[in-house]
Amino acid sequence: MKKEISLAINGGKPVRDTYLPYGRQWIDETDIEAVVNVLKGDFLTTGPVISKFEQSIADYVGSKYAVAFSNGTAALHAACFAAGISEGDEVITTPMTFAASANCILYQGGKPVFADINPYTYNIDPVSIERAITEKTKCIIPVDFTGQPADLDTICQIAHKYNLTIIEDAAHALGAEYKGRKIGSISDMTMFSFHPVKHITTGEGGVITTNNTAFYEKLIQFRSHGITRNPKHFIHHHGPWYYEMHCLGFNYRMTDIQAALGISQLRKLDGFIKMRKHLAALYDEAFRNMKEVVLPFQNQDCNSSWHLYIIRLNLDLLQAGRKEIFEALQKENIGVNVHYIPAYYHPFYQMLDYQKGLCPNAEKLYEEIITLPLFPLMTEADIQDVIEAVKKVITHYSAEGKA
Numbered sequence: 001m002k003k004e005i006s007l008a009i010n011g012g013k014p015v016r017d018t019y020l021p022y023g024r025q026w027i028d029e030t031d032i033e034a035v036v037n038v039l040k041g042d043f044l045t046t047g048p049v050i051s052k053f054e055q056s057i058a059d060y061v062g063s064k065y066a067v068a069f070s071n072g073t074a075a076l077h078a079a080c081f082a083a084g085i086s087e088g089d090e091v092i093t094t095p096m097t098f099a100a101s102a103n104c105i106l107y108q109g110g111k112p113v114f115a116d117i118n119p120y121t122y123n124i125d126p127v128s129i130e131r132a133i134t135e136k137t138k139c140i141i142p143v144d145f146t147g148q149p150a151d152l153d154t155i156c157q158i159a160h161k162y163n164l165t166i167i168e169d170a171a172h173a174l175g176a177e178y179k180g181r182k183i184g185s186i187s188d189m190t191m192f193s194f195h196p197v198k199h200i201t202t203g204e205g206g207v208i209t210t211n212n213t214a215f216y217e218k219l220i221q222f223r224s225h226g227i228t229r230n231p232k233h234f235i236h237h238h239g240p241w242y243y244e245m246h247c248l249g250f251n252y253r254m255t256d257i258q259a260a261l262g263i264s265q266l267r268k269l270d271g272f273i274k275m276r277k278h279l280a281a282l283y284d285e286a287f288r289n290m291k292e293v294v295l296p297f298q299n300q301d302c303n304s305s306w307h308l309y310i311i312r313l314n315l316d317l318l319q320a321g322r323k324e325i326f327e328a329l330q331k332e333n334i335g336v337n338v339h340y341i342p343a344y345y346h347p348f349y350q351m352l353d354y355q356k357g358l359c360p361n362a363e364k365l366y367e368e369i370i371t372l373p374l375f376p377l378m379t380e381a382d383i384q385d386v387i388e389a390v391k392k393v394i395t396h397y398s399a400e401g402k403a
Protein backbone atom coordinates (compact mmCIF):
# COMPACT_ATOMS: atom_id res chain seq x y z
CA MET A 1 0.00 0.00 0.00
CA LYS A 2 1.23 3.44 -0.88
CA LYS A 3 1.19 6.03 1.86
CA GLU A 4 -0.35 9.44 1.31
CA ILE A 5 2.37 11.93 2.06
CA SER A 6 3.15 15.58 1.53
CA LEU A 7 6.31 16.01 -0.52
CA ALA A 8 7.78 18.40 1.99
CA ILE A 9 9.24 15.73 4.20
CA ASN A 10 9.84 16.66 7.87
CA GLY A 11 8.18 20.03 7.75
CA GLY A 12 9.57 21.06 4.42
CA LYS A 13 13.08 22.24 5.27
CA PRO A 14 15.20 20.96 2.38
CA VAL A 15 18.60 19.40 3.04
CA ARG A 16 20.14 22.09 0.81
CA ASP A 17 19.30 25.78 0.43
CA THR A 18 20.68 25.94 -3.09
CA TYR A 19 20.13 23.66 -6.05
CA LEU A 20 22.92 21.18 -6.80
CA PRO A 21 23.05 20.22 -10.52
CA TYR A 22 23.75 16.62 -11.58
CA GLY A 23 26.78 17.63 -13.60
CA ARG A 24 28.73 20.70 -14.60
CA GLN A 25 31.99 21.85 -16.11
CA TRP A 26 35.11 23.05 -14.27
CA ILE A 27 36.74 25.99 -16.05
CA ASP A 28 39.76 27.68 -14.48
CA GLU A 29 42.02 30.64 -15.35
CA THR A 30 44.37 28.56 -17.52
CA ASP A 31 41.39 27.47 -19.64
CA ILE A 32 40.28 31.07 -20.06
CA GLU A 33 43.82 32.17 -20.96
CA ALA A 34 44.08 29.42 -23.60
CA VAL A 35 40.85 30.58 -25.24
CA VAL A 36 41.83 34.26 -25.12
CA ASN A 37 45.15 33.47 -26.79
CA VAL A 38 43.34 31.98 -29.78
CA LEU A 39 41.01 34.98 -29.94
CA LYS A 40 44.06 37.26 -30.23
CA GLY A 41 45.64 35.13 -32.97
CA ASP A 42 45.10 34.62 -36.71
CA PHE A 43 42.90 31.52 -36.85
CA LEU A 44 39.55 31.20 -35.13
CA THR A 45 38.71 28.03 -37.04
CA THR A 46 40.49 25.38 -39.15
CA GLY A 47 43.82 26.56 -37.78
CA PRO A 48 46.77 24.83 -36.10
CA VAL A 49 45.14 24.40 -32.68
CA ILE A 50 42.68 21.86 -34.09
CA SER A 51 45.45 19.45 -35.14
CA LYS A 52 47.21 19.98 -31.85
CA PHE A 53 44.04 19.06 -29.95
CA GLU A 54 43.48 16.03 -32.19
CA GLN A 55 47.05 14.86 -31.59
CA SER A 56 46.63 15.29 -27.82
CA ILE A 57 43.47 13.18 -27.82
CA ALA A 58 45.06 10.48 -30.02
CA ASP A 59 48.13 10.39 -27.74
CA TYR A 60 45.97 10.18 -24.63
CA VAL A 61 43.81 7.26 -25.79
CA GLY A 62 46.55 5.57 -27.81
CA SER A 63 44.95 5.76 -31.26
CA LYS A 64 46.57 6.58 -34.59
CA TYR A 65 44.11 9.33 -35.50
CA ALA A 66 41.62 11.68 -33.90
CA VAL A 67 39.20 13.88 -35.86
CA ALA A 68 37.46 16.74 -34.04
CA PHE A 69 33.83 17.70 -34.76
CA SER A 70 31.41 20.46 -33.79
CA ASN A 71 29.72 18.08 -31.34
CA GLY A 72 29.53 14.40 -30.43
CA THR A 73 26.38 13.80 -32.46
CA ALA A 74 28.04 15.17 -35.61
CA ALA A 75 30.99 12.88 -34.85
CA LEU A 76 28.65 9.86 -34.65
CA HIS A 77 27.00 10.90 -37.91
CA ALA A 78 30.41 11.10 -39.61
CA ALA A 79 31.37 7.68 -38.22
CA CYS A 80 28.18 6.17 -39.68
CA PHE A 81 29.09 7.75 -43.01
CA ALA A 82 32.67 6.44 -42.84
CA ALA A 83 31.36 2.96 -41.96
CA GLY A 84 29.34 3.09 -45.17
CA ILE A 85 25.89 3.03 -43.56
CA SER A 86 23.26 3.77 -46.18
CA GLU A 87 19.61 3.19 -47.06
CA GLY A 88 18.31 -0.08 -45.65
CA ASP A 89 21.37 -1.03 -43.59
CA GLU A 90 20.74 -2.21 -40.06
CA VAL A 91 22.81 -1.01 -37.12
CA ILE A 92 22.51 -2.57 -33.66
CA THR A 93 22.60 -0.32 -30.61
CA THR A 94 21.27 -0.10 -27.06
CA PRO A 95 18.07 1.70 -26.03
CA MET A 96 19.72 2.78 -22.72
CA THR A 97 21.34 5.83 -24.25
CA PHE A 98 20.84 9.38 -25.40
CA ALA A 99 18.81 9.56 -28.63
CA ALA A 100 21.90 10.62 -30.61
CA SER A 101 23.34 7.06 -30.56
CA ALA A 102 20.37 5.90 -32.65
CA ASN A 103 19.63 9.14 -34.53
CA CYS A 104 23.03 9.01 -36.26
CA ILE A 105 21.94 5.76 -37.95
CA LEU A 106 18.75 7.39 -39.26
CA TYR A 107 20.73 10.37 -40.62
CA GLN A 108 22.38 7.92 -43.04
CA GLY A 109 19.13 6.19 -43.98
CA GLY A 110 19.97 3.17 -41.83
CA LYS A 111 17.66 1.35 -39.44
CA PRO A 112 18.42 1.28 -35.70
CA VAL A 113 17.90 -2.20 -34.25
CA PHE A 114 17.76 -2.24 -30.46
CA ALA A 115 19.45 -5.02 -28.50
CA ASP A 116 18.65 -5.43 -24.81
CA ILE A 117 21.02 -4.67 -21.93
CA ASN A 118 22.73 -6.83 -19.34
CA PRO A 119 20.70 -6.36 -16.12
CA TYR A 120 23.84 -5.95 -13.97
CA THR A 121 26.18 -3.71 -15.99
CA TYR A 122 23.31 -1.98 -17.88
CA ASN A 123 25.50 -2.23 -21.00
CA ILE A 124 24.40 -3.80 -24.29
CA ASP A 125 24.21 -7.61 -24.00
CA PRO A 126 26.29 -9.49 -26.61
CA VAL A 127 23.79 -12.38 -26.63
CA SER A 128 21.05 -9.95 -27.55
CA ILE A 129 23.32 -8.39 -30.22
CA GLU A 130 23.92 -11.74 -31.88
CA ARG A 131 20.22 -12.52 -31.84
CA ALA A 132 19.50 -9.24 -33.66
CA ILE A 133 21.92 -9.83 -36.54
CA THR A 134 20.46 -10.24 -40.05
CA GLU A 135 21.92 -10.13 -43.56
CA LYS A 136 21.39 -6.36 -43.51
CA THR A 137 23.42 -5.72 -40.34
CA LYS A 138 26.46 -3.52 -41.03
CA CYS A 139 27.52 -2.10 -37.75
CA ILE A 140 27.25 -2.19 -33.94
CA ILE A 141 27.13 0.95 -31.78
CA PRO A 142 27.81 -0.09 -28.16
CA VAL A 143 27.62 2.64 -25.52
CA ASP A 144 29.96 2.63 -22.51
CA PHE A 145 27.09 3.43 -20.17
CA THR A 146 27.96 5.70 -17.21
CA GLY A 147 31.67 5.34 -18.09
CA GLN A 148 31.87 1.57 -17.61
CA PRO A 149 33.09 -0.01 -20.87
CA ALA A 150 30.76 -2.42 -22.67
CA ASP A 151 31.77 -6.09 -23.11
CA LEU A 152 34.14 -5.14 -25.91
CA ASP A 153 36.00 -8.46 -26.35
CA THR A 154 32.77 -10.36 -26.99
CA ILE A 155 31.40 -7.55 -29.17
CA CYS A 156 34.65 -7.58 -31.21
CA GLN A 157 34.36 -11.36 -31.66
CA ILE A 158 30.79 -10.98 -32.95
CA ALA A 159 31.83 -8.12 -35.25
CA HIS A 160 34.65 -10.25 -36.62
CA LYS A 161 32.41 -13.26 -37.15
CA TYR A 162 29.77 -11.29 -39.10
CA ASN A 163 32.10 -8.71 -40.66
CA LEU A 164 30.61 -5.70 -38.89
CA THR A 165 32.10 -2.31 -38.01
CA ILE A 166 32.08 -1.17 -34.38
CA ILE A 167 31.41 2.48 -33.63
CA GLU A 168 31.79 2.82 -29.87
CA ASP A 169 29.78 5.62 -28.28
CA ALA A 170 32.18 6.54 -25.49
CA ALA A 171 30.58 9.89 -24.67
CA HIS A 172 30.67 8.73 -21.01
CA ALA A 173 34.01 6.99 -21.10
CA LEU A 174 36.93 9.32 -21.84
CA GLY A 175 39.75 8.03 -19.65
CA ALA A 176 38.06 4.68 -18.93
CA GLU A 177 39.95 1.41 -19.40
CA TYR A 178 38.99 -2.03 -20.63
CA LYS A 179 41.34 -4.86 -19.60
CA GLY A 180 44.15 -2.36 -19.19
CA ARG A 181 43.58 -0.65 -22.55
CA LYS A 182 42.32 2.92 -22.86
CA ILE A 183 38.90 3.36 -24.40
CA GLY A 184 39.42 4.98 -27.80
CA SER A 185 42.08 2.51 -28.93
CA ILE A 186 39.94 -0.64 -29.23
CA SER A 187 36.95 -0.24 -31.59
CA ASP A 188 37.07 0.62 -35.32
CA MET A 189 35.92 4.11 -34.39
CA THR A 190 35.25 5.62 -30.95
CA MET A 191 33.29 8.80 -30.23
CA PHE A 192 33.87 11.15 -27.29
CA SER A 193 31.72 14.18 -26.49
CA PHE A 194 32.88 17.47 -24.97
CA HIS A 195 29.50 18.75 -23.85
CA PRO A 196 29.82 20.60 -20.49
CA VAL A 197 28.44 17.68 -18.44
CA LYS A 198 31.01 15.26 -19.87
CA HIS A 199 34.54 14.65 -18.53
CA ILE A 200 36.15 17.59 -20.30
CA THR A 201 34.44 20.32 -22.30
CA THR A 202 34.89 22.50 -25.36
CA GLY A 203 31.43 24.08 -24.95
CA GLU A 204 30.11 21.87 -27.72
CA GLY A 205 32.44 19.38 -29.35
CA GLY A 206 33.19 15.80 -30.17
CA VAL A 207 35.87 13.58 -31.64
CA ILE A 208 36.28 10.25 -33.40
CA THR A 209 39.43 8.23 -32.70
CA THR A 210 40.48 5.46 -35.08
CA ASN A 211 43.50 3.43 -36.20
CA ASN A 212 42.10 2.98 -39.71
CA THR A 213 43.44 5.29 -42.44
CA ALA A 214 40.46 4.80 -44.77
CA PHE A 215 38.00 5.76 -42.01
CA TYR A 216 40.20 8.71 -41.08
CA GLU A 217 40.14 10.13 -44.61
CA LYS A 218 36.37 9.77 -44.89
CA LEU A 219 35.87 11.48 -41.53
CA ILE A 220 38.02 14.45 -42.59
CA GLN A 221 36.10 14.82 -45.84
CA PHE A 222 32.66 14.49 -44.29
CA ARG A 223 33.46 17.15 -41.68
CA SER A 224 33.97 19.78 -44.36
CA HIS A 225 31.28 19.48 -47.07
CA GLY A 226 32.77 16.33 -48.62
CA ILE A 227 35.55 18.47 -50.05
CA THR A 228 39.11 17.31 -50.68
CA ARG A 229 42.07 19.61 -51.25
CA ASN A 230 44.52 16.78 -51.79
CA PRO A 231 45.57 16.78 -55.53
CA LYS A 232 46.29 13.05 -55.26
CA HIS A 233 42.54 12.47 -54.94
CA PHE A 234 41.39 14.89 -57.67
CA ILE A 235 39.42 13.66 -60.70
CA HIS A 236 40.21 16.92 -62.57
CA HIS A 237 42.67 19.72 -61.85
CA HIS A 238 42.04 23.30 -63.01
CA GLY A 239 44.81 25.16 -61.20
CA PRO A 240 46.13 26.30 -57.84
CA TRP A 241 42.66 27.44 -56.61
CA TYR A 242 41.16 24.05 -57.23
CA TYR A 243 39.40 21.73 -54.80
CA GLU A 244 36.84 19.05 -55.34
CA MET A 245 33.69 17.91 -53.58
CA HIS A 246 33.42 14.13 -53.67
CA CYS A 247 30.53 13.34 -51.37
CA LEU A 248 27.70 15.15 -49.61
CA GLY A 249 29.37 16.21 -46.39
CA PHE A 250 28.43 18.82 -43.81
CA ASN A 251 30.03 21.73 -42.03
CA TYR A 252 30.79 19.86 -38.80
CA ARG A 253 34.06 21.63 -37.98
CA MET A 254 35.21 22.48 -34.49
CA THR A 255 36.67 25.97 -33.97
CA ASP A 256 40.23 26.64 -32.77
CA ILE A 257 38.67 28.51 -29.86
CA GLN A 258 37.04 25.27 -28.72
CA ALA A 259 40.13 23.17 -29.44
CA ALA A 260 42.27 25.46 -27.25
CA LEU A 261 39.82 24.91 -24.40
CA GLY A 262 39.97 21.19 -25.12
CA ILE A 263 43.77 21.03 -24.90
CA SER A 264 43.75 22.92 -21.63
CA GLN A 265 40.97 20.73 -20.20
CA LEU A 266 42.63 17.49 -21.30
CA ARG A 267 45.62 18.28 -19.06
CA LYS A 268 43.26 18.07 -16.09
CA LEU A 269 41.34 14.97 -17.17
CA ASP A 270 43.13 12.43 -14.98
CA GLY A 271 42.63 14.65 -11.94
CA PHE A 272 38.93 15.06 -12.79
CA ILE A 273 38.49 11.29 -13.08
CA LYS A 274 40.27 10.73 -9.78
CA MET A 275 37.81 13.06 -8.09
CA ARG A 276 34.82 11.37 -9.74
CA LYS A 277 36.08 7.99 -8.47
CA HIS A 278 36.58 9.34 -4.99
CA LEU A 279 33.05 10.79 -4.90
CA ALA A 280 31.54 7.57 -6.29
CA ALA A 281 33.33 5.61 -3.56
CA LEU A 282 31.79 7.91 -0.93
CA TYR A 283 28.31 7.18 -2.35
CA ASP A 284 29.07 3.44 -2.40
CA GLU A 285 30.18 3.54 1.21
CA ALA A 286 27.14 5.55 2.36
CA PHE A 287 24.51 3.43 0.60
CA ARG A 288 26.12 -0.02 0.92
CA ASN A 289 23.76 -1.20 3.64
CA MET A 290 20.55 0.26 2.25
CA LYS A 291 18.52 -2.68 0.97
CA GLU A 292 16.17 -0.30 -0.84
CA VAL A 293 18.81 0.73 -3.40
CA VAL A 294 20.99 -1.26 -5.79
CA LEU A 295 24.40 0.33 -6.29
CA PRO A 296 26.23 0.51 -9.64
CA PHE A 297 27.80 -2.88 -10.36
CA GLN A 298 31.43 -2.63 -11.42
CA ASN A 299 32.95 -5.13 -13.81
CA GLN A 300 36.41 -6.11 -12.51
CA ASP A 301 37.82 -6.10 -16.09
CA CYS A 302 37.05 -2.42 -16.40
CA ASN A 303 38.12 0.86 -14.95
CA SER A 304 35.12 3.19 -15.18
CA SER A 305 35.58 6.92 -15.71
CA TRP A 306 32.40 7.51 -13.67
CA HIS A 307 30.45 9.91 -15.85
CA LEU A 308 27.24 9.03 -13.98
CA TYR A 309 26.35 7.57 -10.59
CA ILE A 310 23.01 5.79 -10.89
CA ILE A 311 21.07 4.19 -8.06
CA ARG A 312 18.44 1.57 -8.83
CA LEU A 313 15.45 1.44 -6.51
CA ASN A 314 14.28 -1.85 -5.08
CA LEU A 315 10.62 -0.92 -5.45
CA ASP A 316 9.45 -4.02 -3.53
CA LEU A 317 10.95 -2.47 -0.40
CA LEU A 318 9.53 1.00 -0.97
CA GLN A 319 6.09 2.47 -0.45
CA ALA A 320 6.47 4.88 -3.34
CA GLY A 321 7.39 4.73 -7.00
CA ARG A 322 10.44 6.21 -8.70
CA LYS A 323 8.49 9.37 -9.59
CA GLU A 324 7.64 10.21 -5.96
CA ILE A 325 11.18 9.52 -4.80
CA PHE A 326 12.60 11.57 -7.66
CA GLU A 327 10.31 14.49 -6.83
CA ALA A 328 11.11 14.26 -3.13
CA LEU A 329 14.85 14.49 -3.91
CA GLN A 330 14.21 17.49 -6.13
CA LYS A 331 12.41 19.15 -3.21
CA GLU A 332 15.59 18.64 -1.19
CA ASN A 333 17.34 20.72 -3.89
CA ILE A 334 19.25 17.73 -5.23
CA GLY A 335 19.59 17.84 -9.02
CA VAL A 336 18.62 14.28 -9.75
CA ASN A 337 18.10 13.03 -13.30
CA VAL A 338 17.13 9.90 -15.21
CA HIS A 339 19.52 8.34 -17.73
CA TYR A 340 17.86 7.32 -19.93
CA ILE A 341 14.35 7.17 -21.33
CA PRO A 342 14.74 4.12 -23.64
CA ALA A 343 15.45 5.61 -27.08
CA TYR A 344 12.51 3.91 -28.77
CA TYR A 345 10.01 5.26 -26.19
CA HIS A 346 10.31 8.69 -27.80
CA PRO A 347 7.23 9.54 -29.88
CA PHE A 348 9.39 9.90 -32.98
CA TYR A 349 10.60 6.30 -32.66
CA GLN A 350 7.11 5.09 -31.77
CA MET A 351 6.02 6.65 -35.06
CA LEU A 352 8.68 4.53 -36.80
CA ASP A 353 6.91 1.50 -35.34
CA TYR A 354 9.15 0.39 -32.49
CA GLN A 355 6.98 -1.39 -29.95
CA LYS A 356 7.21 -1.29 -26.18
CA GLY A 357 8.32 -4.69 -24.89
CA LEU A 358 11.26 -4.80 -27.32
CA CYS A 359 13.98 -4.73 -24.64
CA PRO A 360 12.49 -5.88 -21.30
CA ASN A 361 15.68 -5.43 -19.23
CA ALA A 362 16.12 -1.83 -20.41
CA GLU A 363 12.45 -1.06 -19.89
CA LYS A 364 12.49 -2.43 -16.34
CA LEU A 365 15.69 -0.54 -15.53
CA TYR A 366 14.14 2.70 -16.76
CA GLU A 367 11.34 2.40 -14.18
CA GLU A 368 13.79 2.09 -11.28
CA ILE A 369 16.75 4.44 -11.83
CA ILE A 370 17.78 7.83 -10.51
CA THR A 371 21.03 9.60 -11.40
CA LEU A 372 22.67 11.41 -8.47
CA PRO A 373 24.87 14.51 -8.90
CA LEU A 374 28.49 13.68 -9.76
CA PHE A 375 31.11 16.13 -11.01
CA PRO A 376 34.66 17.01 -9.94
CA LEU A 377 33.79 20.44 -8.55
CA MET A 378 31.45 18.87 -5.98
CA THR A 379 32.68 19.40 -2.46
CA GLU A 380 32.60 16.82 0.33
CA ALA A 381 29.78 18.94 1.81
CA ASP A 382 27.82 18.63 -1.45
CA ILE A 383 28.26 14.86 -1.42
CA GLN A 384 27.15 14.71 2.23
CA ASP A 385 24.03 16.71 1.31
CA VAL A 386 23.12 14.21 -1.41
CA ILE A 387 23.75 11.29 0.94
CA GLU A 388 21.65 12.89 3.65
CA ALA A 389 18.82 13.65 1.22
CA VAL A 390 18.81 10.12 -0.23
CA LYS A 391 18.79 8.58 3.25
CA LYS A 392 16.03 10.94 4.39
CA VAL A 393 13.80 10.23 1.41
CA ILE A 394 14.45 6.49 1.21
CA THR A 395 13.97 6.02 4.96
CA HIS A 396 10.75 7.96 4.74
CA TYR A 397 9.37 5.75 1.98
CA SER A 398 10.86 2.49 3.16
CA ALA A 399 8.38 -0.32 3.62
CA GLU A 400 10.53 -1.69 6.44
CA GLY A 401 8.66 -1.73 9.75
CA LYS A 402 5.76 0.24 8.33
CA ALA A 403 3.65 -2.57 6.93
Ligand SMILES: *Cc1c(COP(=O)(O)O)cnc(C)c1O
Binds near residue numbers: 071074204
Ligand atom coordinates in the same frame (compact mmCIF):
# COMPACT_ATOMS: atom_id res chain seq x y z
C1 LIG B 1 26.38 13.35 -24.76
C2 LIG B 1 26.09 12.12 -25.51
C3 LIG B 1 26.03 12.08 -26.92
C4 LIG B 1 26.02 13.30 -27.79
O1 LIG B 1 27.05 14.16 -27.63
P1 LIG B 1 26.87 15.72 -27.99
O2 LIG B 1 28.26 16.22 -27.93
O3 LIG B 1 25.96 16.30 -26.96
O4 LIG B 1 26.29 15.80 -29.37
C5 LIG B 1 25.85 10.85 -27.53
N1 LIG B 1 25.75 9.73 -26.82
C6 LIG B 1 25.76 9.72 -25.48
C7 LIG B 1 25.65 8.42 -24.75
C8 LIG B 1 25.92 10.92 -24.79
O5 LIG B 1 25.93 10.91 -23.44
